Amino acid sequence: MLRKVTLLAAALVLVGGPALAAAKVREPNEIAFSFEGPFGRYDQAQLQRGYKVYREVCSACHSMNLVAFRNLGDAGGPFFDPKYPNPNDNPVVKALAADTQIGDIDGETGDAIKRPGIPADKFPAPFANDAAAKASNGGVAPPDLSLIAKAREGGPAYIASLIAGFGTPPAGLTVPAGLNYNPYFPGDVSANWTGDHAHTPPGGFIAMAPPLTADQVTFDDGTKSTIKQQAEDVAAFLMWTAEPKMEERKHMGFSVLIFLILFSGLLYASYRRVWRDESH
Amino acid sequence: MSGHSTYQPKTGFERWLDARLPIIRLGHDSFVDYPTPRNLNYWWTFGGILSLCLGVQIITGIVLAMHYTPSAAGAFNSVEHIMRDVNYGWLLRYMHANGASMFFIAVYIHMLRGVYYGSYKAPREVLWILGCVIYLIMMATAFMGYVLPWGQMSFWGATVITNLFSAIPVVGPAITTWLWGGFAVDNSTLNRFFSLHYLLPFMIAGVVILHVWALHVVGQNNPTGIDPKSKSDTLPFTPYATVKDGFAMSLFLILFAVFIFYMPDSLGHPDNYTPANPMVTPPHIVPEWYFLPFYAILRAVPDKLMGVLAMFGAIACIFALPWLDTSKVKSMRYRPQARIYFFFFLVACVILGFCGAKLPDAQVIPGLTTVFVIDYDLNTFVWLSRLSTLYYFAYFLVVMPVLGLTEKPLPTPETISSPVLGVETKD
Known part of the structure; x- marks a missing residue:
């Protein structure tokens, strides 16, 4: 009995890990992403659509400093093509890189120049430096998006809910100048709420204006470009940028677990055989 | 290392090495x-x-x-x-x-x-x-x-x-x-x-x-x-x-x-x-899960220095355990009362871990009409931490020394083999 209790207690310590006692905020919507679960994989078409939303909308303000164009052609990435195991040879990746202008130093003259991108280049940032990003965005630099899906409680579901979840603020809520109300954004709006204090609206004020409008991005695969579609696609893309090795990880995990289970079985059989004549 | 060695070097090299290292x-x-x-x-x-x-x-x-x-x-x-x-x-x-x-x-x-x-x-x-x-x-x-x-x-x-x-x-x-x-x-x-x-x-x-x-x-x-x-x-x-x-x-x-x-x-x-x-x-700074019980003890004490002392004291108690426990019987298998206190010690540790992850002023039971004693809201994690911290220290400093003297343990076997070989049938 006590052994079971101890085991249970150990398990409880595990689940009792870091939990946030959040102020009132709307829970992210349930979204069935293709990459969930132990066998989940990225949906390549969705990643491509998500990349387009990122490139045409998000990248106007947000940097993505950890991702290079070549990553787009890596296994599991949006433009992976088995014909080009080296993503630097992938023509789609090359074309996407060449579409951008990268700041560089001319090796001959030492002058600052702009040149077309190559697959080895990281995604160019929208602002020259942090101060410029702050100056253009009301004093706070827009967060880098490389890891955002892992850096926010709720992950991609939270991101999709947030960027598609603006809507009109409830009557009785004064939205401060330069900010926007969003029920999914952690914060506290009670100081700006004139209504019943038992029913303060959930969420907080976010500096980002509603970024998405219907049909703003035209999807090459003909998918209807609703706000919800754009939001989910870009959230999936951001999950990929945050965790590009996820497919490799789950794939290897499966083999490792099969091996360990068989190995444990063998060890158990050995244990029974070694101990068969000994009472204990 | 205990008792004499039964090792017999088998090869020439082993004998050679055994005489040297x-x-x-x-x-x-x-x-x-x-x-x-x-x-x-x-x-x-x-x-x-x-x-x-x-x-x-x-x-x-x-x-x-x-x-x-x-x-x-x-x-x-x-x-x-x-x-x-x-x-x-x-x-x-x-x-x-x-x-x-x-x-x-x-x-x-x-x-x-x-x-x-x-x-x-x-x-x-x-x-x-x-x-x-x-x-x-x-x-x-x-x-x-x-x-x-x-x-x-x-x-x-x-x-x-x-x-x-x-x-x-x-x-x-x-x-x-x-x-x-x-x-x-x-x-x-x-x-x-x-x-x-x-x-x-x-x-x-x-x-x-x-x-x-x-x-x-x-x-x-x-x-x-x-x-x-x-x-x-x-x-x-x-x-x-x-x-x-x-x-x-x-x-x-x-x-x-x-x-x-x-x-x-x-x-x-x-x-x-x-x-x-x-x-x-960040709005809420939390350590890794394995430090949470100690973090809860730290925050349970209103004074910073006393909190730090309590946290290090919680670890010091573990060091002092051999001299805090007065019982002559080692295994709790034969100490039914000690088992109960031990079980509650586990519960206290888990609760402390849980409290360490929460905001101290957050309500333990949300929405419960709160019990105020003088100025203190008892339905908060900081008070739950205080209660568990009290038990944590009481377990080491009161239960361990006193129980060993007052309890009546069950009879212990003469040898390891007697309970083992006695009850099991060999086949």
Whole structure:
């Protein structure tokens, strides 16, 4: 009995890990992403659509400093093509890189120049430096998006809910100048709420204006470009940028677990055989 | 190491070496011929599991250090470089990060096993204290390791914990400045933490050798708490204990693999994927799960210095355990009352861990009409922490000394074999 209790207690310590006692905020919507679960994989078409939303909308303000164009052609990435195991040879990746202008130093003259991108280049940032990003965005630099899906409680579901979840603020809520109300954004709006204090609206004020409008991005695969579609696609893309090795990880995990289970079985059989004549 | 050696060198080379450096004899006596009580249960497999954990952490850590940049400007990006561009870097880093949690799961089970079966009692006091020293160095190592990715939680966790030393009267602020290597947690702090994080695991390995040495001098405790009296009470370490430990290790690796491959970030905090920013304080700074009970004790005390003393006192109690427990009976198998107090001790530790993760002023039962005593809201996590902290200390300082004198233990068997061989039919 006590052994079971101890085991249970150990398990409880595990689940009792870091939990946030959040102020009132709307829970992210349930979204069935293709990459969930132990066998989940990225949906390549969705990643491509998500990349387009990122490139045409998000990248106007947000940097993505950890991702290079070549990553787009890596296994599991949006433009992976088995014909080009080296993503630097992938023509789609090359074309996407060449579409951008990268700041560089001319090796001959030492002058600052702009040149077309190559697959080895990281995604160019929208602002020259942090101060410029702050100056253009009301004093706070827009967060880098490389890891955002892992850096926010709720992950991609939270991101999709947030960027598609603006809507009109409830009557009785004064939205401060330069900010926007969003029920999914952690914060506290009670100081700006004139209504019943038992029913303060959930969420907080976010500096980002509603970024998405219907049909703003035209999807090459003909998918209807609703706000919800754009939001989910870009959230999936951001999950990929945050965790590009996820497919490799789950794939290897499966083999490792099969091996360990068989190995444990063998060890158990050995244990029974070694101990068969000994009472204990 | 205990008793005389039965090692017989078989080849000419072994005889030659044995006369010069009897290292094969040492290995043989320690891990082959070493007598282990025949009645050890699976709680005794965690010693082996812990050495596996230490090995995994050291090997993955050494390879990670080949790719890591210990500087405030480069640390965060170098970790992401490992995750993205180093071959199997993601695997190494997830093994190392989750390995720390696995290490603590195993060490907590190992320690609680020691408490339940009275493994700290004479003649195993030094063995116990060496284990406590290992645990203490482990905590320091884990804390410094968590700072190295230089994310938000790394930075602010380091700020909170190093600031604790400023509570020491007179010299506190100077000590803190000395720890930081400056006037705030910054590049110099990160560099020294990296250096120490690389050093301390080898110190752990050194103390582990002493721990195993002490173990092999006094012999293992066992579920009855009765020391082996004859040869029929024990079995040689190899193959009996090795195969059982191996099986348990393999099961433990399954749990480890599930975390590495399917939920690698579940024990971490999302804020640590945001680079450290001294200008932005996260809304809620929490340590890793294995420190949460101590964090709750720290916050349960309203005074900073007293809180720090309580937190270190909680660890000191574990060191003093051999002299706090007055019972002559080792195993709680024969101490029904002690079992009940032990069970509530476990509950208190889990509750403390839970409280450590919550905001102190948050309500325990949301929406409950709150009970105010004078000025204090009793339905808050800080009060639940206070209650559990009280029990934590009472368990060591009151229950352990008093219960040993007042309780009436059940009759204990004469030898290990008598309860074992007596009840089981051999086939």
